[in-house]
Amino acid sequence: MQYPEPIEKLIESYMRLPGIGNKNATRLAFYTVDMDEEDVTKFAKALISAKRDLHYCQICGNITEDEPCEICQDQTRDQHQLIVVEQPKDVMAFEKMNEYHGLYHVLHGVLSPTDGTTPDDLNIASLLKRLQEHEEITEVILATNATTEGEATAMYLSRLIKPAQIKVTRLAHGLAVGSDIEYADEMTLARAMQGRQEM
Amino acid sequence: MQYPEPIEKLIESYMRLPGIGNKNATRLAFYTVDMDEEDVTKFAKALISAKRDLHYCQICGNITEDEPCEICQDQTRDQHQLIVVEQPKDVMAFEKMNEYHGLYHVLHGVLSPTDGTTPDDLNIASLLKRLQEHEEITEVILATNATTEGEATAMYLSRLIKPAQIKVTRLAHGLAVGSDIEYADEMTLARAMQGRQEM
Secondary structure (H helix, E strand, O other), rough: OOOOOEEEEEHHHOOOOOOOOOOHHHHHHHHHOOOHHHHHHHHHHHHHHHHHHOEOOOOOOOOOOOOOOOOOOOOOOOOOEEEOOOOOOHHHHHHEEEOOEEEEEEEOOOOOOOOOEEEEOOOOHHHHHHHHHHOOOOOEOOOOOOOOOHHHHHHEEEEHHHHHHHEEOOOOOOOOOOHHHHOOOOOHHHHHOOOOOOO | OOOHHHHHHHHHHHHOOOOOHHHHHHHHHHHHHHOOOOHHHHHHHHHHHHHHHHHEOOOOOOOEEEOOOOOHOOOOOOEEEEEOOOOOHHHHHHHHHHHOEEEEEOOOOOOOOOEEEEEHOOOOOOHHHHHHHHOOOEEEEEEEOOOOOHHHHHHHHHHHHHHHHOEEEEEEOOOOOOHHHHOOOOOHHHHHOOOOOOO
C-alpha cells in the first residue's frame, strides 16, 4: 500500500530539496495538506516566480530581477573596490554590515579538485574581463570562505589579478568577535597570531 | 538591503513549514533557483494538488482522494476489527506490516490539556457513531502512541467504548525487537516486565 498519489508526489518533491529525507518529507507533505489553501497557493506561486523571475546578473553574477542588478546599476557606489565572494548570500552578508559601498563579483562556487570544479565552472572569465574593461577598480578584496577550497581559490585569483597592477587583499582571519580563546580551533588561533596588530 | 522580492517571498513560504528556520529557508530558496525548471513546476503542482485533491475520509478520517477511502470501500477486509490511531501516517505503518486486514479510525491528534485539545477536537464522535451503526465490529484496538497523552486518550476511549460490550485492546508495550536492554528506558523496561509471557 502507498499513500494517495498526490501526497506521494509531494513527498517526492520535498525529498529533492537538500537535507530533507523521506521521513521529513512525509511530515512536511502531511503538514501541507493541513495548511491554509491560501498559504499553499502562495508557496506554489513563490516557487514558480523564484525560478521564472530571478537570474544571475550578467556583470557580477549576483541574483537579481533586473538586468544588470541593482548594485551594478547604482553609479553612486564606490567604483574602485570590488569584493569577490562565493555565493549571492555572501553579498547579502556584506550589505547587512552596511559599511562597504563598492562593487561585488559572485563566483558561484570555489575551485575543488575533489568535486571537479575547475576555473571554467566558476564566474572567473567575466571577473577578469570586468577588471580589464573597468579601469577604475583599484582594489579586489578576496572574500572566499576560510576553507581549504576558499583559500586555494583566493590564491589562484590573486595570481591572475596581481599582474594587472591591481591591489589584491584578503579578509582578515582570526578570532570571532565575542568568542572564547579556549574554544578556538588551532588554525584560527594560528591565523589570529599571524595577523596580530600593535595596540 | 533585501534579497529580490521573489526570493524573499519564497524564503517566507519555506519558513512556514515546521522545523525550517530563516537560515535553512534561505538555503532552500537559493537551491530552488538553481533547480531544473521542470522540477520546480512539478513541486508547485504537487503542492496545489495535495491541497486540492486530498481530504480526510468521512468514515475513518484517513487521508484519501476517494470518498470513502480505499480501505473503507474494500468489503473484503475484516469488518470485525478496528484499529484507532492518531495520524494517517500510523495507518500506513500498519498497512506496511501486512498482517492486519481490518478497519481503521484516525483521531487526528490526542487529548492534551496543555495544548487545549479536547474530545471535541478529535475524530471521536464519528468513532462512536461508527461503532453503534456498524455492529460487526467486535474488537477495537487502541493504537495511540505510548506517550502520556496517547495513554490518556486510550484510557478515555476505552471507558467510552467498553459499555457497548465491544472488546477493547491496547497494543503491547515492551522492548523493541533488536534493542538492547542496557539502553531501554525505565518505563519501557517496566512495561516489558508487566507484559512478560510464559515461554
